[in-house]
Amino acid sequence: MNHPRVVSRDEWLAVRLELLKAEKDLTRRSDELARKRQELPWVRIGKDYRFETDEGSASLADLFRGRSQLLVSFQKRTGSELTIDTAKQIGNIAGAAHS
Numbered sequence: 001m002n003h004p005r006v007v008s009r010d011e012w013l014a015v016r017l018e019l020l021k022a023e024k025d026l027t028r029r030s031d032e033l034a035r036k037r038q039e040l041p042w043v044r045i046g047k048d049y050r051f052e053t054d055e056g057s058a059s060l061a062d063l064f065r066g067r068s069q070l071l072v073s074f075q076k077r078t079g080s081e082l083t084i085d086t087a088k089q090i091g092n093i094a095g096a097a098h099s
Contacts, residue, residue, distance in 0.1 A: 049060045064070050
């Protein structure tokens, strides 16, 4: 196993401050990317998508049940196991669908 170098506190602090600068830059770039993502234009959904639910057939707008966001869980089957890959929030589709 490779061990980190042992240095003086002053050397460590100089390296740590450079790393902190890079971390702050990464955070700023990530925040900017998130802002740009939120500013993406909307696309009107013209197709009447239908979904089978426990309560029967439902439209995309029906899935929101009057809420502004919908939590969508993406699943995949690997062999005999069903796993959840990710969950994403989709916002404001119901508002756009009712416009």
